[in-house]
Every structure is written in structure tokens, then in C-alpha cells.
Amino acid sequence: MSLLDVVGPVMVGPSSSHTLGALRIARFAYKFIGEMPESVNFVLHGSFAETWKGHGTDKALLAGIMGMHPWDERIREAYIIAKNSGLKYKFTFEDLGEVHPNTVLIDAAKNSKTYRIMGSSIGGGEIRIIMINNVSCEISWEYNTMLTVIRDVPGALERILRNLTVNISNLYLRRTNALGKIATVIIETDEEIPPDDRKKISENPCVMDCYYVRRD
Amino acid sequence: MRFSDFIKNCERNEVSLPEAILRAEMEETGVPKEKLKDSIAKVFEIMMKEVESKYGKKQRTLTGMTGFNGYIMSQHIPRMIGEFNHIAMVAALSMAESNAAMGRIVACPTAGACGVIPGVFFALKKVKNASQKELLVDFIVAGGIGWIISRNATLSGAEGGCQAEIGAAAAMAAGALTYHFSGDAEKCGHAAALTLKSMMGLVCDPVGGFVEVPCVKRNGIATQIAIGAAEMALGGVGSVIPFDEVVDAMRRVGRSLPESLRETGRGGIAVTPTARKIVEKVKSNNI
Numbered sequence: 001m002s003l004l005d006v007v008g009p010v011m012v013g014p015s016s017s018h019t020l021g022a023l024r025i026a027r028f029a030y031k032f033i034g035e036m037p038e039s040v041n042f043v044l045h046g047s048f049a050e051t052w053k054g055h056g057t058d059k060a061l062l063a064g065i066m067g068m069h070p071w072d073e074r075i076r077e078a079y080i081i082a083k084n085s086g087l088k089y090k091f092t093f094e095d096l097g098e099v100h101p102n103t104v105l106i107d108a109a110k111n112s113k114t115y116r117i118m119g120s121s122i123g124g125g126e127i128r129i130i131m132i133n134n135v136s137c138e139i140s141w142e143y144n145t146m147l148t149v150i151r152d153v154p155g156a157l158e159r160i161l162r163n164l165t166v167n168i169s170n171l172y173l174r175r176t177n178a179l180g181k182i183a184t185v186i187i188e189t190d191e192e193i194p195p196d197d198r199k200k201i202s203e204n205p206c207v208m209d210c211y212y213v214r215r216d
Numbered sequence: 217m218r219f220s221d222f223i224k225n226c227e228r229n230e231v232s233l234p235e236a237i238l239r240a241e242m243e244e245t246g247v248p249k250e251k252l253k254d255s256i257a258k259v260f261e262i263m264m265k266e267v268e269s270k271y272g273k274k275q276r277t278l279t280g281m282t283g284f285n286g287y288i289m290s291q292h293i294p295r296m297i298g299e300f301n302h303i304a305m306v307a308a309l310s311m312a313e314s315n316a317a318m319g320r321i322v323a324c325p326t327a328g329a330c331g332v333i334p335g336v337f338f339a340l341k342k343v344k345n346a347s348q349k350e351l352l353v354d355f356i357v358a359g360g361i362g363w364i365i366s367r368n369a370t371l372s373g374a375e376g377g378c379q380a381e382i383g384a385a386a387a388m389a390a391g392a393l394t395y396h397f398s399g400d401a402e403k404c405g406h407a408a409a410l411t412l413k414s415m416m417g418l419v420c421d422p423v424g425g426f427v428e429v430p431c432v433k434r435n436g437i438a439t440q441i442a443i444g445a446a447e448m449a450l451g452g453v454g455s456v457i458p459f460d461e462v463v464d465a466m467r468r469v470g471r472s473l474p475e476s477l478r479e480t481g482r483g484g485i486a487v488t489p490t491a492r493k494i495v496e497k498v499k500s501n502n503i
């Protein structure tokens with residue numbers, strides 16, 4: 001914890017775990033999709049499902065998926081803003097299994113593409129993104145994060161790394177579909193990954209999808 | 217890093233306590249001192265702006281359990297306490313209620329305990345005419361004390377109970393007040409220790425799990441403990457147990473608190489008959 005974490009952050013209340021953390025998970029989803037989705041379903045689990053309105057978790061999630069910052073006082077009016085901007089939203093409740101009590105699953109759609117992102121708010125506003133499009137992961141969003149879906153063939157990873165000009169902080173590779181020979185690579189970096197690197201990586205024939213979420 | 221290290225640095229390098237705190241942070245993170253100071257100043261300005269605009273206002277909180285206490289107290293002419301304590305109390309209540317109303321706050325050190333520090337700082341500004349520059353230095357002292365608690369214990373109610381949130385906030389406030397009037401690093405340690413000892417064991421028992429009852433009023437009352445402890449330290453009353461050892465004790469106490477008394481809303485006042493009735497009502501209103 002740095003001095004700035006002690007005397008901050010600036011945020012909209014009431015709770016760092018149920019408001020700030022929830023907003024950050026949805027904001028990650030917003031950044032991942034690249035823009036506000038057309039429709040979204042928030043599946044609330046555990047403590048999120050129990051105390052959602054009293055903590056403003058619902059408003060925080062809506063605000064986050066619309067790309068608002070944690071300190072934006074319009075979060076209070078998130079329902080009205082969502083309606084005015086044409087966002088279709090829904091809240092449902094489900095037991096999502098052996099996950100942290102403050103967990104939400106976000107099902108969103110944009111341009112006939114669907115996105116499925118699950119995240120947990122683990123305290124003090126910190127989050128873990130634990131699943132993206134059915135691939136389990138563990139992203140803290142304390143770094144710039146690049147997620148690529150690749151064909152699981154020899155040398156594929158090497159071809160991605162070859163195009164990276166910045167230092168890597170963390171790297172995960174997971175085979176996600178053995179039959180379809182698909183794997184997911186998550187790369188976390190301290191420095192910004194230059195657009196040129198990203199362009200080269202996504203043009204690579206073994207790369208099927210490439211997403212980049214800048215650290216907030 | 218311990219508080220005694222700060223003191224040693226102050227003596228060895230002949231620097232003030234806030235300077236020693238900034239240097240320690242700089243050594244760890246590598247962020248240049250001026251940049252760090254600027255970032256802290258930004259947070260501080262937002263905090264002061266918010267307390268100025270929310271002071272004594274009625275606010276609509278999420279559950280309606282609180283939201284009017286800052287206003288009520290601002291209308292009350294105090295019978296016992298002076299202007300300084302009164303303003304600190306009203307400001308703390310107002311900020312804690314702003315938090316519950318989804319207003320903008322500075323989580324210093326946490327959202328639930330966000331009223332105590334702006335409370336005493338607003339009193340310094342209004343009653344003692346302290347300048348923004350002086351206050352910023354005091355704010356760094358508050359940060360340094362919180363930093364020591366976060367390193368050697370915790371600032372999370374879920375981990376250590378409310379002693380770690382409002383207790384820590386009050387210790388930070390007491391240190392800042394003491395620094396403001398004396399500039400004496402050792403006295404700051406005494407003030408923080410006296411405060412933390414008075415709040416040791418304080419449990420986290422929010423009704424329904426919502427950050428309103430007892431959190432809001434606890435913020436208001438904590439300013440009074442902080443002011444009392446700072447006044448004692450300024451008068452020369454010391455803590456027999458040094459601040460660092462009090463923090464260690466607080467960590468151990470936090471560990472021995474059962475889960476029901478750590479933010480789960482399953483112990484303390486959260487399970488009283490009245491609390492249960494209120495929670496039922498709040499939930500049936502679909503809140």
C-alpha cells in the first residue's frame with residue numbers, strides 16, 4: 001500500500017468493495033469491449049446479490065459499463081443515464097459457484113458480438129477478473145493487459161512475443177479448447193503496449209482475436 | 217517501516233515529520249517527491265472542496281437510515297463542546313452521510329471512515345484559519361500514520377474490525393492535529409497511540425451490511441476522541457506504550473476478532489432486534 005492508497009482514492013461511496021470494486025469490474029468490461037454495449041445482463045452472486053441496492057452496486061455496475069470513472073457523481077443517476085443512452089440492462093441473481101462472495105458475471109452484446117466477463121471485488125476497491133469469454137484467468141488490472149486468442153500451434157506464442165517491444169510483467173498461456181486447438185494468452189505489462197505492436201500481433205495469422213485494456 | 221524509523225530519520229537528517237514521510241515513500245516507490253506531493257495535494261483539495269459543499273446539508277442516503285444527522289447537529293447550539301469540536305463533528309457526520317448518499321468522497325483511509333479526517337481539517341480551516349499550505353503538510357502526517365498502520369496491521373474492517381477503519385482514521389487525525397499545533401513528531405506518535413488505545417477492539421458491525429449505522433455517527437464521535445487525544449499529547453501527556461507497539465497490539469486484536477465482528481453484519485449491533493426489524497424493512501422496500 002502506498003501513501004496515496006492510504007489517503008485515497010477519490011471515489012463515490014458508500015463502499016470500496018461493493019461500489020468501487022463493482023464499478024471497476026464493469027469498467028474493465030467496458031474497456032474490453034471498447035465501447036458501451038447495446039445490452040447487458042449483470043448476474044449477481046453472494047453478497048453482491050444480497051446487498052446490491054443498499055450499496056449502490058447496481059448503479060456502480062451500470063456506471064462502469066457506460067465507462068464512467070469511480071469519482072463521477074453522475075453514478076447516482078446511472079439508471080436515468082442508461083435509459084437515455086439506450087442501453088438495455090438487466091440484473092439477475094444466481095449462485096455462480098465457488099467464487100468470492102462479491103462476484104458478478106457480465107453478459108454483454110455489441111455489434112452482434114457477445115462478451116462474457118466475470119469479476120470479483122476482493123476488498124479495498126481491488127478486483128480480479130476471473131473469466132473472459134469462458135476462459136478462466138486472473139487479471140488484477142494493475143497492469144496494461146493484452147488478451148489474445150490464438151491457434152494452439154507450435155511457435156504461436158513466440159510469434160506474439162517477437163512483436164512486443166516492451167517488457168512483460170506477467171504472462172499466462174492456457175489451452176482453452178483442445179479439440180479446436182485454441183489457446184488464450186494474457187500478457188500484463190507496466191509500460192503501454194504501442195499500437196504498432198498490437199497491430200502486428202493482431203495481423204498474425206495464428207491470432208484470432210486480440211484485446212487490449214489499458215491500466216486505469 | 218515503523219513510526220520509530222520516521223522519528224530516527226527526523227533526528228538524523230534534521231527534517232520535519234512530513235518530510236521524513238515523503239522521503240520514505242519516495243525511497244520505496246521511486247516516485248519523485250514533488251510529484252508525490254502534487255498527487256497528495258490534488259486529493260486533499262478535492263476532500264476540502266467536498267466537505268465545504270456538504271457541510272451541514274441533508275442528504276438522501278441509499279437506505280434512509282441516516283442522511284440528516286449532519287444537518288441536525290449543524291442546527292444545534294452546543295452546550296458543552298466548543299466551536300472547534302462542533303465543526304469537526306458536523307463535518308465528519310456530513311461527509312460520512314455524503315458517502316452513504318453516493319456522493320464523492322476521499323477514502324482516507326477507507327470509504328466507511330471517510331468523515332473523521334475532513335472533519336478535523338475543516339475545523340482547523342474554519343476556526344484556526346489554517347492555510348491550505350499548512351493543512352497539506354498536516355495531511356501528509358495523517359497519511360504517514362495511516363501508512364504505518366497499513367504496513368504493520370491493516371486498514372480494512374473486514375480484516376481487523378472498525379478499530380482498523382475509524383480507529384485508524386482517528387489516530388491519523390490526532391497525529392495531524394498535534395503536528396499542526398506543535399510540529400513535534402514524538403508528540404504526534406503519542407497522540408496517535410492514545411487514540412488507537414481508546415478505540416482498540418472496536419468491532420465492525422454495520423446494520424444490514426450497509427455503511428450507515430453505526431458508521432456515520434461513529435465518524436462524528438471519533439473526531440472528538442482524536443481532538444481529545446491530540447490535546448493531551450500537546451499538553452505533555454504521553455502514551456506509556458509507544459505507537460508502534462500499540463499498532464502491533466491492534467493487529468493481534470484484529471486477528472482474534474471473530475468473523476461475525478468483521479464487516480459481515482452478523483454480530484454486534486447488527487443483530488439487535490431493532491437492527492433486524494430495520495433490515496427487514498429496508499429489504500422489503502427492495503433496497
Ligand code: SF4
Binds near residue numbers: 328431
Ligand atoms: S463499522 Fe465497519 S463498515 Fe462501518 S465504518 Fe466501521 S469498519 Fe467500516
